[in-house]
Amino acid sequence: MADVILVLNAGSSSIKFCAFDVNGPDGLALVTHGQAEGLFSSPRFIAFDAHGQKTGEHAWGDGEKLRHAEAIAHIADFLRSHGEGHRLVAVGHRVVHGGARFTQPVLATADVVAELDTLTPLAPLHQPHNLKPIRIVAERNPSMPQVACFDTAFHATQAPLAQAFALPESVTKMGVRRYGFHGLSYEYIASALPRIAPDAAAGRTVVAHLGNGASLCAMLDGKSVASTMGFTAVDGLMMGTRTGSLDPGVVLYLFDELGMNAREIEDLLYRRSGLLGVSGISGDMRALLAADDPRARFAIDLYVYRICRELGSMAAALHGLDAVVFTAGIGEHSAEIRRRVCDEARWWGIELDDAANERGGPRISTASSKVSAWVVLTNEELMIARHTLALTQGAST
């Protein structure tokens, strides 16, 4: 009987899952992964084995809706019917916000979940959806050990200066400070770098997590020193549909002059801006790269410009730059965006090896490049599984 850890990453309309055998040949080994998506519009379920072969697929009828509880029930049924000889021993969850208190993964007891719920105002679009599956699993199987892993936790090593806003103490004390996100991705990269790029692992390195959400993390010796995301995941870089950094005066202007309320401004900043808003075409980088349209070109130009401006800020926090690492959807797959960022940042001493960049690395800078550049595939789910195993080992036996 193989012991298996399930990792759940739940959003507002999708639940991604991965299952890992805890006794794989090199430790945790992926068994299956997939997702239930379009929960409240046109639900679909799809699953793959460790080799990427499709092993399950289901689509619900038009107009049918699936709540998170039903999606989890479907995932559980799939795992049972396809997991002969597997025994589920723990469930790990991605939770976007751990606040000031949770700077490490934690066993997700009912009390912990209740406390995490109080952080919902800090991440209203993510936190409630992240917590839902923990409650659903606890209801279905109260004795199942569950672990919450936080996107903020990796940044707990940042100095108070890097975490502070220039706000009065009374406001800061309410928890209004920089937290940083994408921490599970950065933690995984930090764990992989010593093997792939020892110098980058030990040096002053900026990791660019460029997915639908995007941020930079300045790492010194594998620890977070600064990051572009702050109080919420809308700060910093331009993203698929999010603005990134914005003069706060713009928000006041929208409020005062256009009479927009908080929810409307939230919708504008999180869902209607970024690549989508600027191009007016799409928030998907692939679509923009393929579009022969000046608005798409301008959106990509701005995307690259913002990365390079913030790269300077991260390097300043590090007092120099030894390496740049690209990861997540765009960072891993778009040779063109990597090339444009590296060309724009040539003055730092980054010299791109074009052929290596087209191949996808891992090293994409020339041997003589003063600053090295890399592509490293992130794996947030494996990071969650590692934490879940570490916190629950022995708990289920």
Ligand code: ADP
């Ligand atoms: P999420 O943040 O939702 O996990 P991903 O890390 O999967 O998202 O990144 C999604 C982004 O990656 C999208 O903008 C998508 O267009 C982009 N992307 C994926 N593959 C490519 C590619 N081959 N070229 C350019 N962009 C890509």
